Amino acid sequence: MDNRKVYMNYHNNLLQLEEHMYPLVDVDTPNVFRNLFPYDEVPKIAFNDRIVPHSMPDEIWITDTTFRDGQQSRAPYTTEQIVTIYNYLHRLGGPEGKIRQSEFFLYSKKDRDAVYQCLEKGYQFPEVTSWIRASKKDFELVKEIGLKETGILVSCSDYHIFYKLKMTRREALRHYLSIVRDCLEIGISPRCHLEDITRSDIYGFVIPFCLELMNLMGEYRIPIKIRVCDTMGYGVNYPGAVIPRSIPGIIYGLMVHAGVPSELIEFHGHNDFYKAVSNATTAWLYGACGVNCSLFGIGERTGNTPLEAMVFEYAQLRGSLDGMDTTVITELAEYYEKEIGYHIPEHTPFVGKNFNVTRAGIHADGLLKNEEIYNIFDTGKFLNRPAVVSVSNTSGIAGIAHWINTYYKLPDERKVGKDSELVAAVKMWVDEQYDDGRVTVMTDEEMVQKITEICREKEIIL
Structure with missing residues (x-):
């Protein structure tokens, strides 16, 4: 006859049966679960399907x-x-x-x-x-x-x-x-x-x-x-x-x-x-x-x-x-x-330098059209880090436009698009860099310096 106590679990509102007591099992030799942890093999994950x-x-x-x-x-x-x-x-x-x-x-x-x-x-x-x-x-x-x-x-x-x-x-x-x-x-x-x-x-x-x-x-x-x-x-x-x-x-x-x-x-x-x-x-x-x-x-x-x-x-x-x-x-x-002075790896989620940075031109084009397409959530709102595009030879004209809008935090009415004179000039300069053999992405400092030069030359105000 099972005389164990039945009690109510008020978290899930179900009756449960009191379990048997579990006394200490003292052993003469250690149980190191060698079947699961063979040191000279990769550890094993076994199943008994008890849910x-x-x-x-x-x-x-x-x-x-x-x-x-x-x-x-x-x-x-x-x-x-x-x-x-x-x-x-x-x-x-x-x-x-x-x-x-x-x-x-x-x-x-x-x-x-x-x-x-x-x-x-x-x-x-x-x-x-x-x-x-x-x-x-x-x-x-x-x-x-x-x-x-x-x-x-x-x-x-x-x-x-x-x-x-x-x-x-x-x-x-x-x-x-x-x-x-x-x-x-x-x-x-x-x-x-x-x-x-x-x-x-x-x-x-x-x-x-x-x-x-x-x-x-x-x-x-x-x-x-x-x-x-x-x-x-x-x-x-x-x-x-x-x-x-x-x-x-x-x-x-x-x-x-x-x-x-x-x-x-x-x-x-x-x-x-x-x-x-x-x-x-x-x-x-x-x-x-x-x-x-x-x-x-x-x-x-x-x-x-x-x-x-x-x-x-x-x-x-x-x-x-x-x-x-x-x-x-x-x-x-x-x-x-x-x-x-601790270096956080660049691709670390939420905090790495590149966690919400895209380099692919097709992704940049999507971000320019609608940020939700390629950003996990409003990273500007939750982390003070808007999605950005790192400019390279694969960024395309859309990527350059997105970089300018994001870096300079331009309001909607002043954002530049793919038809912008400034964007076209920056794109030409970027292409020249890679035609000359460059393999690294453009740094923020380089971009700012070049954009400043173009804006002065063409009398563009950002």
Whole structure:
């Protein structure tokens, strides 16, 4: 006889059957899923066609790791740079605080100074949080500064438990819980970073561990967050894929089998297999309220989920930006390039120099007739970056006209067309350049200089 409890899920208004409990499965030898991760072959994506339902939370948000994971792959930011970027993140997140938190290292004086200065801003969002290893020594840093929440590294795959920590699963569980309890004892809310979850034994370790965490949360009545860390980028969003690679399966398991509420689940992805954005979006779709990101995807190895990408994923899923100021994304990109000296690859979506630049003549002709034909959305409105045409031997007369109209921001009544005397003269000059053997595109400076000369010669006023 099945005596399990039937309960109402008020998110989807369906009756559900209480699942069996999942005790810790302690093992003598590590389970490294060699059938899925043969190190001398490309990892395998297997399917069992077990489908879990979408469960989009009522509210979703972004959290930031620019100053933590984002600092692990580049020269450290100065204190001034951190505070400046933090101000930008506050503006970008808007009045509803859609960039909910930002996490910081605490190990150097520079980072601690940045924490204090950001706290002095008094912003509700992004909330300043920290990150520590699961050690008593690191815990003392959090106590000293007095933050309300801290992330704790709790590696959960047997790769880490056995090979890095040299522990058994039970020893790791006890060690992690002791640090979590230390936080709770002084009122600090722990955020447990389940490192390498996409190579972990979900039902043998992760679910039992999270059940223990939820019991502690009930005991202390302090929130305990679960960060789903796809550390190696192995996660996939395909329906029916097997765990531990299935992001839908992991989120479902945490919610249904471990009882973790959506608002306490956060996804943190890496881009080793080009899936960071799709996996983060999938985590939202299947029940995680938070996705953890880094500006421009800067992070360990191939990087993290780009924060600016998830701003536009949010808008596409919800039909609204809910107050986020996307023009700040362009300001941030300019700050990184000009003040920090970080080069953003030219073809990076939303922020790269060429993301909305076309060189093809036929595309330029389309842009001149109607910008919507070849531009993803009104990039002038959302990013202060109108679509532009880079002039070359393939741009054609339409491309030159579009460049002039865009660069000089000419109003509709003064825009030049393909029959313009100025455009014809510039086209003749461009053709001469390439007839003489030029192979590179025309720079803005060259175009401005030549247009100025032609306007003086022909007494044309732009």
